[in-house]
Amino acid sequence: MEWIFLKKNDSYVTVEGFNIRLTNVDKVLWPEYGITKGDYIKYLVDISPYILKYLQDRAIVFTRYPDGIHGKSFYQKNCPNYAPEWIKIFSIKSSERSIRYILVDDIKTLVWVGNQACIEFHPWHSRIGSLDFPDYAIFDLDPMGNTDFDDALQLAAALKKALDLKGIKSFPKTSGASGLQVYVPLEPIYTYKQVQDFTKFFSMIIVNAFPKKTTIVRQVDKREGKLYMDYLQNIKGKTIIAPYSVRPRPEAAVSAPLTWDEVIEGNVDRKNFTIRTILDRVKDVGDLFSGAIEEKQNIDSILKFIEENRNHLEGF
Numbered sequence: 001m002e003w004i005f006l007k008k009n010d011s012y013v014t015v016e017g018f019n020i021r022l023t024n025v026d027k028v029l030w031p032e033y034g035i036t037k038g039d040y041i042k043y044l045v046d047i048s049p050y051i052l053k054y055l056q057d058r059a060i061v062f063t064r065y066p067d068g069i070h071g072k073s074f075y076q077k078n079c080p081n082y083a084p085e086w087i088k089i090f091s092i093k094s095s096e097r098s099i100r101y102i103l104v105d106d107i108k109t110l111v112w113v114g115n116q117a118c119i120e121f122h123p124w125h126s127r128i129g130s131l132d133f134p135d136y137a138i139f140d141l142d143p144m145g146n147t148d149f150d151d152a153l154q155l156a157a158a159l160k161k162a163l164d165l166k167g168i169k170s171f172p173k174t175s176g177a178s179g180l181q182v183y184v185p186l187e188p189i190y191t192y193k194q195v196q197d198f199t200k201f202f203s204m205i206i207v208n209a210f211p212k213k214t215t216i217v218r219q220v221d222k223r224e225g226k227l228y229m230d231y232l233q234n235i236k237g238k239t240i241i242a243p244y245s246v247r248p249r250p251e252a253a254v255s256a257p258l259t260w261d262e263v264i265e266g267n268v269d270r271k272n273f274t275i276r277t278i279l280d281r282v283k284d285v286g287d288l289f290s291g292a293i294e295e296k297q298n299i300d301s302i303l304k305f306i307e308e309n310r311n312h313l314e315g316f
Helices: 037-054 107-115 149-165 192-209 260-265 278-285 299-309
Strands: 002-007 010-015 017-021 028-030 060-064 074-075 088-093 100-101 118-122 136-144 171-174 180-185 227-230
Touching: 002 118, 010 074, 010 107, 017 037, 037 118, 037 278, 060 100, 074 260, 136 149, 149 180, 149 192, 149 260, 171 299, 192 227, 192 299
Parallel strands: none
Antiparallel strands: 002 010, 010 017, 060 074, 060 118, 088 100, 136 180, 136 227, 171 180
């Protein structure tokens, strides 16, 4: 990427043959560590061989922080009218309107949205060619008041064991905040409702095994501080933080793929997964998460069991 500086805080970059004007590149977005917008854009370029595969062909919801992580923020779904003509758009009709989502399919788009201070990238679980059929299921393990990240590690390990017993592969990553997420790659042939049944079924297995530590109760004030097994992430239009996306936390934490050995051994220090350290990790261990979108698994037998026993299964 070639940088051509115009004046203080402004520059042009040439990316994939397109000139992109960057503004306020010296603006500090993460003040605790002095990380500027220019630093952030460079990170996006450096991590692009890894993060793009999780964004391509998916509608993206961004969280923007134009004044840094301690300033006002807002979600962005619709592509702004001032976006360059080469930005790819995909429109999805909702009950009230049509939303023009940006498709982050290449480095130049990654750079452009980075210049908009889009810090969090939340992709849909399904691709634009099969919107009704997600290509992975997500278990979102969210610690509450009486549980913590160590509990999330323990419960994720238990979830892996339950999935392994059915021959189902899974892939863990940090949320970049306090929790963990476990992805199960799927053939894109199942509806969101079927995928939600699948995740609810295995979430209930964990809740029954660890009733003092975890819950699927939606109401926050009724969770009793337990870790929330959020199977309801599997709804059309819902999104979750992408692997390698940075979070608006003081240390510029990143949602980082993990090995199952790290999870099972409890050998995970979240302070090691930041905008300044994740590239070295990826160079060392590679992209641990690629199987989450490259594997294609069939869950017909699980869904058949759920359907045949729905009236007798707790929570169904």
